[in-house]
Amino acid sequence: MTTEAKVGAFVLGCFAILAFTIIYLLNVQMSGGKVPYKTYLRYAGGLEPGAPVLFGGITVGKVKTVHPASADPTKIEISLDVKEGTPLNEKSIAKLGIVSVMSGAALSITTGSNEAKRLPPGSDIPSREEASLDEIAGKMATVADNADGLITQARGELQGITGDAHALLANLNTMTGKPNQEKIQAVLDNVNGLLATEGPKIDRLTDQLNTLTEHADATIQNVNGTVADTREPLRKDLAELQVTLQQAKALLGDMQVVIRANDYKIDDTVENLRVATDNLDQLTDSLKQRPWSLIRIKQPKEREVPHQ
Template identity: 20%
Template sequence: MEPKAHHVIIGLFTLIAVVAALFFALWLAKSSADREWVYYEIVFDHAVSGLSKGNPVLYSGIEVGDVLELKLGEDNPGHVRVLVRVEQSVPVRENTRAGLVLANITGSMSVQFSGGSTDSPVLEGSREHPTQITAEPSAFNSLLTNGEALLTKAETLLTSANRVLSEENTENLTAILRNAKDASDSLLDNRDKLVALLERMDDASKRAAEAAIKVSTVSDNANALLQNEGKSVLTSMSAAMKTVQQIGARLDQLTRDNEGALDSGLQGMGELAPALRELRNTLRNLNQFTRRLEEDPTGTIWGGPSIKEVSQ
């Protein structure tokens, strides 16, 4: 009789637990059904890997809804349209930003709203006509995109490195290193000559520096001479030019003032020309008479032939 009573108690307890669980599930379903939702369609212009139906929707890190549906854009398959529902008590405004965040280390993603000022109007939407929101690129998505680009560049770099380190290039590099080693050994063997050459170059540089100093000194002296003596010479030349100009001006004025007298003098010199010719003829005849007188004084004085004028 006692074992049968135990089975009855256990069965009764199991029945009560199942009924309680059923009532709790009904209450939970009723509570979820009684909750009021606002629906939004978020448009992503990039991949939404890790996001799936039923993933949570967060607002500043707090769960406020879930993802209902994902589909590709009808006009542009590169866009993804995600239908979400959010509790009506959560104010999603026009300037609220939407994006993706990493939910866990498995790569699952969640939709997250952030921002929104109190002066911006609240967005409303139903299941049939959800309000559309354009999502912003998330930091994680940018990291993935940049990571893919970085991996692509790394792969290209490795391919180029493999080409550079080919067997032919390796042999050429080995030959170059061998030649460099031979050259360094040769330089070490001629180290004394190199040291002597460097000392000569040092002496030459010192002499060049001394010559440059001397040239600079000569240049400074020439500059000083031009600035001091050259100025006095130029001043003297300027004064001489002024004197010459004054003399020229005076000669010009004197010529202008005595223009009539100079014309008269020139005319007088023109009238003297015939008289000078007559005087020249007379002197010639007198010279002939004197010569004849010396040769034959008697004949010349007492009856010699008369003196004839010599035509000019």
């Protein structure tokens, strides 16, 4: 074997080893460290096996299978594998998405909440349906139908508004026509004539008002001086009045103390007055019944009636 042949065989062997290594690493990367999950949608939107799985916009895996669910054929079961360590949680939502405008469909998963519990491998990811192109087209058709009716209605209302605008313009033209202009000019002429005639009187009134204002200023100055002169005596009087009120308050307090200290004496005096009043009433009754008791101690004997 020549040297060239040996070199060629060595180069081919190196390429073969390099290709094997690359393929092995790719297989390890694609097969190792993957965690399976499932989700269910009613509309797959052209999602196919091998489509990327996005978590918060980051590619974390691929769609494995897409087929109707065996338990409920009205739902599409989507199996997917994501990288180990992807923080899927109970608040994560799976929905249809796209990587770019020119690319195909993808499965997009929201990040959910950091406080939510992590989903174990093999569990179902909650899903949310997105509006399909057919639904969007149907809504647009409905909007278009409604728009036709609105346009027709608006056209009729615009015609009415146009007629009202024409009537308004006609009224404005009538109001600003030559007859009204002549009347306005006559009013302005009268005002100018009035100003020219009454101008001297207005000037005299203005002078009188100025004089009155000066007198009013002088009066206000006099009032201010009077207030300033009487302010200090008023303050002194108020201070003395306040002292007098405090003394009266103290006197009332002392009187209350004296009255409270002599309550029992007052009660005794009242009781004695009551007893004296009762005795006086009894004495009065006794005098009414026996007026002679004021002169004699004993009652006189009754006089005998003489016998015939």
